[in-house]
Each structure stands twice: as C-alpha cells, then as structure tokens.
Amino acid sequence: MSSQLTRRDWLRASGLLTAGLGLSRFTPATASRPNAPFVSGFTNEFAFTDDPFDKMPKLRARLLANENPLGISPNAKEALVKAADLGNRYAWMEFAQLKTLLATDEGVKPTNIMMSPGSSDILMAAADHFAKGGGTILTSTMTYDDLLQRAEKFGAKIKALPMTKDYKFDLPAIKANITPDVKMVYIVNPNNPTGTIIPTAELEAFIREVAPKVPVFIDEAYIDFFEPAERPKLGKLVSEGQNVILARTFSKIHGFAGLRLGYAIAQPEMLKTLHAYTNGEFAVSITTLMAGIASYKDVDWQNHCRAENAKARNYTTKALTDMGYEVIPSSANFILFPIRMKTSAFSNQMFANGIGIQTRDFNGQPYCRVSVGTMDEMAMFMDSFKKVVG
Numbered sequence: 001m002s003s004q005l006t007r008r009d010w011l012r013a014s015g016l017l018t019a020g021l022g023l024s025r026f027t028p029a030t031a032s033r034p035n036a037p038f039v040s041g042f043t044n045e046f047a048f049t050d051d052p053f054d055k056m057p058k059l060r061a062r063l064l065a066n067e068n069p070l071g072i073s074p075n076a077k078e079a080l081v082k083a084a085d086l087g088n089r090y091a092w093m094e095f096a097q098l099k100t101l102l103a104t105d106e107g108v109k110p111t112n113i114m115m116s117p118g119s120s121d122i123l124m125a126a127a128d129h130f131a132k133g134g135g136t137i138l139t140s141t142m143t144y145d146d147l148l149q150r151a152e153k154f155g156a157k158i159k160a161l162p163m164t165k166d167y168k169f170d171l172p173a174i175k176a177n178i179t180p181d182v183k184m185v186y187i188v189n190p191n192n193p194t195g196t197i198i199p200t201a202e203l204e205a206f207i208r209e210v211a212p213k214v215p216v217f218i219d220e221a222y223i224d225f226f227e228p229a230e231r232p233k234l235g236k237l238v239s240e241g242q243n244v245i246l247a248r249t250f251s252k253i254h255g256f257a258g259l260r261l262g263y264a265i266a267q268p269e270m271l272k273t274l275h276a277y278t279n280g281e282f283a284v285s286i287t288t289l290m291a292g293i294a295s296y297k298d299v300d301w302q303n304h305c306r307a308e309n310a311k312a313r314n315y316t317t318k319a320l321t322d323m324g325y326e327v328i329p330s331s332a333n334f335i336l337f338p339i340r341m342k343t344s345a346f347s348n349q350m351f352a353n354g355i356g357i358q359t360r361d362f363n364g365q366p367y368c369r370v371s372v373g374t375m376d377e378m379a380m381f382m383d384s385f386k387k388v389v390g
C-alpha cells in the first residue's frame, strides 16, 4: 500500500478545490502540477466540476476538513473584540506572551518557538529547505502530504514505507531505511487520515536514535485530542538538544482554522533556517494572537471540545461498526473506514444530501474520511450514509 493525502487532495477529490479557492495555499500550482504527482496508491476517480462557492453553503454538515464544529472559545471571542482596539499596533508583547506560555508548558525556551499563521507555513518551510539540492524525505504511506508534495516539487525524492497492518507508522522500518541521502523523516502523530497514534515511548526512543543522524519532523496537528495525561511531551527532546521539529496548530481543538495560528518547536538554529523560508512571524495578526492566548488559557473549553469530540466519534464508530464496517480506531477528530461503493457515487450522493465528507481510493479500496462534527451532524451523517449505501 502506498500513497499520501493532503487536505488539498481530499478537497480536490471531493470537488471542493478549484483554482483560486483559498482552502489551500498552493491551489493554482497543484491544480496543474508540472511533475508527476506524488500520489501513488490513491486514485482520484472523481472530481466535481462545479464551484465550491456554490457547493459549501449547501452543506448541512461540514465534515470534510477536520474543523472544530463547536467554534472558538467564548474567551477567544472576547479577546477578538478587545484586539480591535490594538489593531494599530505591532504585536511585540503578544508574541512574547504566547511564546512564554507555550515554552513553560513544553519545558523549552521561548527561543525554541516560532509562530506562524497555521502550521502549513512550517510544513512548507521545511519542505523548501530539505528539498534544496535533492535527497530523500522518508515517511509512511497513507499520511498527510502537503509537505511531501511540496518537497517533491522542489527536488526531493519521497520514500514512503508501508504502514503496519493496524495503519500505524512502522518506525523500525523507517529506522532501517535511514541512508546517507535521507534529509528528513516526516511523521504525523496522531496521523491524518488514519487517526492512529504511535506509542509515546516508542516514538521517543526512535527520535533519540534517529535525530542525531537526520532531522525528525513530527507533525502534531492533532495532538490536542490526546487526553492530557497521555499527551506526548516531545518538548523535552528539544531541550535535550535533539534535532527534532514539532509542528503545532490552533486549527483543530482551538477552532482557529480560519483565524490561522500555528507554531514550531525546534532548536533555535533550525528555526532560524526555517524562518528564512517564511514571511516571518508578523504574518500572524495581533487579533489572532490575542484570541490564541485566550484560547490557550481556556483549558475548560479545550476539555469540553475533546469530550464532545470523543462522544460523537464513539457514536459514529459504533453506528458504522454495527452496520458491519471496519472503522480504523481514531484518536483524532476524524474517522477513516473502507466503503463498499465507488467513491464518486458515494461522495456525490452524500453531498447531494448536504453532507460534506472526503473520499479516496487506496490500493483500489474506496475509503471515506469523515470529520467528527456535533452529535446532530453525526446523526445526519449516519442517516445519509444509510440511505446512500442502501
């Protein structure tokens, strides 16, 4: 099995991505990718041609981009209003405040943190840097591939090793494939689209062994869905001096997909290198930063969102399992499972019912990835699903 998915590819497969739509930063480039695309196992059987600006408002349940269906924290909303009075100021103090909060919790120094408008910017910066001059980026099949496709476009070779049978990154296989031409290892934990996680002790041991030879990039976009007690604390590896890059986003549990806020945790030298490929930290607005600080401090809201997500995820997993579907156990805010009809027919009918989902083929097997919405939305999803699959 092999292949990678990006938000871009998922959206394109569902017909929600056309040139000019701001759902991906690199839409026009990918819409007509000059080189053979790095999409080996999944086939894009299907593409809507109609305009997403027409399609999106018709959705009753928007379950296609792993957004937070509950919205942003009420405290973040208040902060947004307060920020209006500071819109004339550059955000010096706010950057310092948020970095100090993050650094304290992660056990690193503020100089180990670089802010960005969403984690995509960190992914793209790493792709640009590590692709320079060629070489290989080592990863797994069936993972998020924004970074991988970008790196390939700029000269890197992507080596994606098969996942384990239970849809996890095969760390021993990755270790065994570290060769002199490998420039970076890319891991997503929890992984998108499978929702699977790597046991923390295994991941830490892997980083300690591999990072002294080659930089390890851990995309932790969905880390906030871990129960706090189980959350990996890889910041300590950064403070040990390991060459690891952690990418985080406020787009998921904090609900900032539209507000745009993310950050990287890494060695200061590495951040300096990556910074050169970005538009700089001031690409993040004071509005977003102030809301981000309020949201970060609002642990009750995060706990509420995590609990609601788990409830709706469990409900959907059980409903699908009861129908005989094999759902991949997910630790994130989306679920992946094989379906028994063609992706195009399935997706068309779901969208016609007002339910936005993602579909892809993997090694000839059609899959549905559904983001976890509210309980009402998941009930609507199940209702439509039952009608569509008969």
Ligand SMILES: Cc1ncc(COP(=O)(O)O)c(C=O)c1O
Binding pocket: 007, 065, 066, 117, 118, 119, 120, 121, 123, 144, 188, 192, 219, 221, 222, 248, 249, 250, 251, 257, 261, 262
């Ligand atoms: C695994 C993964 N990494 C990174 C991102 C980028 O998110 P953002 O740029 O909104 O922070 C996403 C978005 O869905 C994702 O799924």
